[in-house]
Amino acid sequence: MKGIEEQTYYEILEVSPSATLKEIQRAYERAKETFHSDSLAVYSLFSEGEIHEIRAAIEEAYRVLTDEMLRKKYDQSFLQAPGEQKWEIPPEVQGIPREKEPSLSFTGIAFNVREDTYRGKTLKEIREGMGIDLKTISIETKINMRILEWIEEETFDRLPAMVYLKGFLRAYAKSLDLDPQRVVDGYVRFLAESKKR
């Protein structure tokens, strides 16, 4: 039972100290939404001053944890050695691989994506629904931002050769925890159908 000033940046964003950039981005978007001025979930528990303080802490945690250098420095100064970390994994996540976090099943149902319809717009919708910006995907996959934009915007005449495109789609799918093969098959099928039209 810690006050916000006693919590680590990882606790503030509710991620584990080994969280990836994408997980931090997603947690940040969710935390921002939770402590937004219109949020139904906080106004009756926290005073305005407390909400303001928590928002500032979220911004600071995000700033540090998304900067590789600052994060490294923070980890060295404030966290214990990895074996001694006191971070507690929530019971519902225990024993479940990180990328299979149960919350994803909610978004899965909400989006109701058919497996064969992984066109660019669908991928964009999934990414935005997860609260991940394109830059994060670009950093994680090392794919040029422009190419990712062309994939999402379905700018087919600018896309790279098929062999490269498939590789990019596979990496992009992995970064969204989607099945790479289904994404590649769905996208390539959509591409072929569009060209016929």
Place this chain on the structure above:
Amino acid sequence: MNQTQNDHRKMIWTIGGGKGGSGKSFITANIGVCLSKLGARVILIDADLGGANLHTFLGIFPPALSLSDFIKKRVSRLEEVLIPTDIPNLQLLSGAQDLLNATDAKSVQRRKLLRSIQSLEGDYVLVDLGGGNAVSVLDFFLMSDGGILVVTPEPTAIENTYRFLKSAFYRRLKQSVSSYPVKTLIDQAMDRKNEMGIQNPHDLMKAVRRISKEDAQRIEEEAKTFHPNLILNQARSKKDIEIGFSVRSACQKYFGIHLHYLGYIAYDQDVSHSIRRRRPLVIENSRSRAAQCVIEIAAKLANSHQKSLGIE
């Protein structure tokens, strides 16, 4: 699932939390039906203070025997007021049809009732608590293996849920500590305008530490092991579904507890149709969106029980 042969440890779930009309009875009845369809022996108990009507969700007329017969000692054993339903493995313990209610009973009677519930033969007992924050409702909530809060995505419902959670949390803390001054402090902290300036559980902890280090330690332990569950009912959009995560996060920051978001139930006209027909939705229209959500939640509960028993 074949738990009855593997292990006889039953699971008691209480369904409560704040506001009337959030769908607690609907959820209790339908989860109960799902679990019984999985082959488990299920008992549904109607302990709704405001109006016992769990029987209606199962298409049963107000039963002749109810909890009040046990509380008023017209029958000696709780098993005698259990009534069968049309669904195999599913029994109902109907709520009191008069003003006397399970949660309204005197403290001694309540303890006897709790003991009797714990000794019932079955795999799952689901207790529908109804609305309200009465001490007796809180005790039912806290005595269970898992308390489930049902909330709709509306400000009033969320406010009432927090009020309920705060009452349950502080009551649990109070039960865990030994010193009288600390118990009094917890009582006073319930009032946000208290003179000590205790605004939240974190402030309370700081005040308790000044009185008793041992009790402060106990409170820390209690907070770590208090894991209520949440179901968000009548979700109409992705934004509504996200409210469940926001409530979980707010509880983590405010109470320092981990609220387990079990899932959401989509808003669905088929729900009111099934209630009008007095038939459980998961039987009447198992393919409806809401039924699919209930089935998913029931499966999670069954899985968590199996995991706790070491059965995979």
